[in-house]
Amino acid sequence: xxxxxxxxxxxxxxxGNDKSIKCEQNLGHDTMYWYKQDSKKFLKIMxxxxxxxxxxxxxxPNRFSPKSxxxxxxxxxxxSLELGDSAVYFCASSQExxxxxxxxxxxxxxxxx
Amino acid sequence: xxxxxxxxxxxxxEGAIVQINCTYQTSGFNGLFWYQxxxxxxxxFLSYNVLDxxxxxxxxxxxxxxxxxxxxLLLKELQMKDSASYLCAAPTDGAAGNKLTFGxxxxxxxxP
Numbered sequence: 001x002x003x004x005x006x007x008x009x010x011x012x013x014x015x016g017n018d019k020s021i022k023c024e025q026n027l028g029h030d031t032m033y034w035y036k037q038d039s040k041k042f043l044k045i046m047x048x049x050x051x052x053x054x055x056x057x058x059x060x061p062n063r064f065s066p067k068s069x070x071x072x073x074x075x076x077x078x079x080s081l082e083l084g085d086s087a088v089y090f091c092a093s094s095q096e097x098x099x100x101x102x103x104x105x106x107x108x109x110x111x112x113x
Numbered sequence: 114x115x116x117x118x119x120x121x122x123x124x125x126x127e128g129a130i131v132q133i134n135c136t137y138q139t140s141g142f143n144g145l146f147w148y149q150x151x152x153x154x155x156x157x158f159l160s161y162n163v164l165d166x167x168x169x170x171x172x173x174x175x176x177x178x179x180x181x182x183x184x185x186l187l188l189k190e191l192q193m194k195d196s197a198s199y200l201c202a203a204p205t206d207g208a209a210g211n212k213l214t215f216g217x218x219x220x221x222x223x224x225p
Contacts, residue, residue: 004155031210041198043156043215055210090155097210100146100202104155 003027006091006105013081014113020077021108023091032074033092034066049074050097081112117216119201124222125191133186133219135201143211145184146202147175156200196223
């Protein structure tokens with residue numbers, strides 16, 4: 001059973017399009033995250049939700065909109081995709097908001113052409 | 114803010130020992146984490162240090178010196194499967210939760 005699963009694993013799309021990535025965790029964790037890993041392999045936090053409430057929102061363009069329908073799900077919608085959005089997007093969860101032990105999904109590789 | 118530095122790449126031989134250093138500057142200290150990431154895969158948690166000293170977990174150990182802002186990950190009896198990137202990370206307390214800031218990762222290549 002996959003603990004943190006995200007779909008799709010690969011996304012190839014044209015500039016200007018809108019795309020979504022979905023994430024689900026079956027660990028019963030309270031907190032979920034979106035991280036972006038760029039071509040230089042730096043992992044940077046984008047958003048964090050705790051029990052469906054947005055608690056961390058880094059300096060991310062407002063073309064990126066997260067949504068958490070319940071504490072087991074966190075989706076990421078991206079509008080008007082740009083070339084610089086190409087990256088691997090990782091979903092993660094932790095037992096509670098102060099925990100640094102994160103459980104990551106397998107990543108969604110987004111390529112914008 | 115956070116600043117985390119670690120070497121970009123290291124090469125070692127199967128069966129040997131490798132030490133990956135990490136220096137950090139943080140506005141507050143809430144522990145130091147190490148993650149392993151194989152190419153094309155998700156990062157996985159390895160260790161957490163909040164007090165000075167060495168934490169041992171099988172072939173992997175992690176050391177912390179808070180006064181020096183320094184940590185290292187020690188990999189013993191290297192195996193080919195240990196070829197991966199090793200990420201040092203430190204959390205910053207936000208108003209509502211921890212934010213983990215990751216270093217750029219150290220790519221370890223284990224050769225036969």
